[in-house]
Amino acid sequence: MSDESYSRLVREHFANTEHAGDLAGAVAINADEQGIRLKLSATVKKGHIQALRFRAWGCPHVIAACEWFCSRYEGQPGESLSGFQASDIMCNLSVPVEKTGRILVLEDAVRSLGQRIGGGSAP
Amino acid sequence: MATDFIYLDYAASTPVDPRVVECMRECSEFGFANPSSNHVAGRLSRANIERAAEQLAALLNVDPANLIWTSGATESDNLGIAGAARFRSHRGKHLVTLLTEHKAVTDVFRMLEKQGFEVTWLKPAEDGRLDPATFAAALREDTQLASIMYVNNETGVMQDIEAIGSICREHDVLLHVDAAQAVGKIAIDLQALPVDLLSLTAHKFYGPKGIGALYIADRPGCHVEPILFGGGQQRRIRPGTLPADLIAGLGLAAEIAQSRIDADLGHLNNLRRRLWAGIQDIDGVLVNGDIESGFPGILNVSALDVEGESLLLELEPFCVATGSACNSKSQEPSYVLRALGRSDLLAQSAIRFSMGRPTTEDEVELAARRYREAIGRLRDLAPAAAS
Numbered sequence: 001m002s003d004e005s006y007s008r009l010v011r012e013h014f015a016n017t018e019h020a021g022d023l024a025g026a027v028a029i030n031a032d033e034q035g036i037r038l039k040l041s042a043t044v045k046k047g048h049i050q051a052l053r054f055r056a057w058g059c060p061h062v063i064a065a066c067e068w069f070c071s072r073y074e075g076q077p078g079e080s081l082s083g084f085q086a087s088d089i090m091c092n093l094s095v096p097v098e099k100t101g102r103i104l105v106l107e108d109a110v111r112s113l114g115q116r117i118g119g120g121s122a123p
Numbered sequence: 124m125a126t127d128f129i130y131l132d133y134a135a136s137t138p139v140d141p142r143v144v145e146c147m148r149e150c151s152e153f154g155f156a157n158p159s160s161n162h163v164a165g166r167l168s169r170a171n172i173e174r175a176a177e178q179l180a181a182l183l184n185v186d187p188a189n190l191i192w193t194s195g196a197t198e199s200d201n202l203g204i205a206g207a208a209r210f211r212s213h214r215g216k217h218l219v220t221l222l223t224e225h226k227a228v229t230d231v232f233r234m235l236e237k238q239g240f241e242v243t244w245l246k247p248a249e250d251g252r253l254d255p256a257t258f259a260a261a262l263r264e265d266t267q268l269a270s271i272m273y274v275n276n277e278t279g280v281m282q283d284i285e286a287i288g289s290i291c292r293e294h295d296v297l298l299h300v301d302a303a304q305a306v307g308k309i310a311i312d313l314q315a316l317p318v319d320l321l322s323l324t325a326h327k328f329y330g331p332k333g334i335g336a337l338y339i340a341d342r343p344g345c346h347v348e349p350i351l352f353g354g355g356q357q358r359r360i361r362p363g364t365l366p367a368d369l370i371a372g373l374g375l376a377a378e379i380a381q382s383r384i385d386a387d388l389g390h391l392n393n394l395r396r397r398l399w400a401g402i403q404d405i406d407g408v409l410v411n412g413d414i415e416s417g418f419p420g421i422l423n424v425s426a427l428d429v430e431g432e433s434l435l436l437e438l439e440p441f442c443v444a445t446g447s448a449c450n451s452k453s454q455e456p457s458y459v460l461r462a463l464g465r466s467d468l469l470a471q472s473a474i475r476f477s478m479g480r481p482t483t484e485d486e487v488e489l490a491a492r493r494y495r496e497a498i499g500r501l502r503d504l505a506p507a508a509a510s
Binding site for chain 2: 006011014017020030037038039055056057058059060063
């Protein structure tokens with residue numbers, strides 16, 4: 001059966017939210033825009049992202065995008081967050097263009113998280 | 124074709140009864156001729172249509188001569204409302220309808236407003252019901268037509284058509300009823316019910332898509348101007364070659380519905396009771412409409428702090444609706460639920476479960492469990508709301 005609404009990756013990441021939750025003693029960023037709510041949490045060790053977690057209230061694309069982001073950026077250098085672009089997710093997960101605004105909220109949150117980590121507020 | 128889904132969207136459409144499929148197949152093979160033709164094949168085709176008219180007329184307790192075949196409820200609504208409003212426009216141009224009508228009705232009224240008619244849009248109570256006194260107060264000297272749906276397609280709310288129709292008769296106002304969700308599902312006796320125009324479609328009661336009908340009462344002042352032109356069929360009210368196979372299918376679907384209407388209602392009542400019992404204690408779940416007086420085939424519920432699109436995906440492989448199926452591609456919250464006073468967020472989280480003849484107790488109990496799990500998972504995923 002064909003499905004125009006969600007790509008295979010969106011379905012997989014929406015169904016398997018292994019990175020959902022919170023982290024103790026983490027840097028955290030909250031966002032509440034465009035009809036979605038996000039919380040990103042990160043712990044950093046020696047300049048690298050040790051763990052990432054998210055919480056999200058939004059459509060399947062937003063939840064899948066958060067999971068995709070967390071799974072891709074764990075273990076990466078903290079400064080890599082500043083280069084995060086919504087277009088990566090839009091392309092990789094085949095997010096429809098009408099959802100761009102919501103994915104941009106995630107981009108803003110990720111970049112804010114990067115600034116917080118880069119600013120030395122990580123534990 | 125794979126059927127790896129559990130269908131709970133019978134308000135959107137129903138599967139065609141296998142007996143209806145066979146009837147249409149036979150009709151397509153042997154009764155395919157143009158029913159307007161005067162040769163033997165044409166007469167055979169015409170006989171199939173006449174038989175279907177008798178079957179539908181028996182379901183509604185009307186004279187077959189008062190039925191006009193259409194392509195479905197949307198066309199019936201268009202013909203009934205626009206046709207009657209124009210027919211009586213020399214008497215007055217005031218019309219009345221409900222904010223919670225189907226788009227096939229509201230869009231016709233919007234079009235008529237642009238053509239110089241004045242429309243009073245009534246808002247129902249929080250339970251979706253229209254108080255007949257509110258309706259009566261909206262009528263004026265120049266009111267010519269009102270359109271009130273029988274069963275709401277999103278909520279299952281049933282209006283008091285008998286009371287509203289009586290008020291219309293007292294004021295010499297025509298009453299059109301969109302009964303797409305009611306015909307074949309609840310008993311309708313148009314000899315007893317004061318209704319002038321009634322729209323229906325076959326695919327809501329196990330008949331084929333693409334065929335419906337408009338009932339036009341045989342009483343003074345009740346008539347419609349055509350909205351289609353191009354032939355003399357159906358007394359020029361609705362020209363066009365009649366699809367004898369689809370009409371035969373509608374007729375048989377109507378006959379089957381009539382034979383089991385009480386059994387179907389009992390079945391649906393049981394299913395809705397079980398479904399509601401399985402979810403009613405979930406924190407923050409609200410019924411949209413009125414569960415006591417509503418049509419038992421539909422249960423529409425909203426959940427606090429749950430996003431509707433994610434809920435819909437989480438509920439797969441259950442086929443349910445987030446609102447009117449005709450409107451489900453839209454990101455806009457349901458205007459029907461907004462009219463009942465639901466917030467955008469609650470309206471957006473609404474799920475319509477609609478059950479039918481093939482639905483089993485196991486399916487609705489599984490649906491209730493799945494709904495409970497989905498609500499729990501999505502709430503667990505969400506960050507705390509800002510205080």
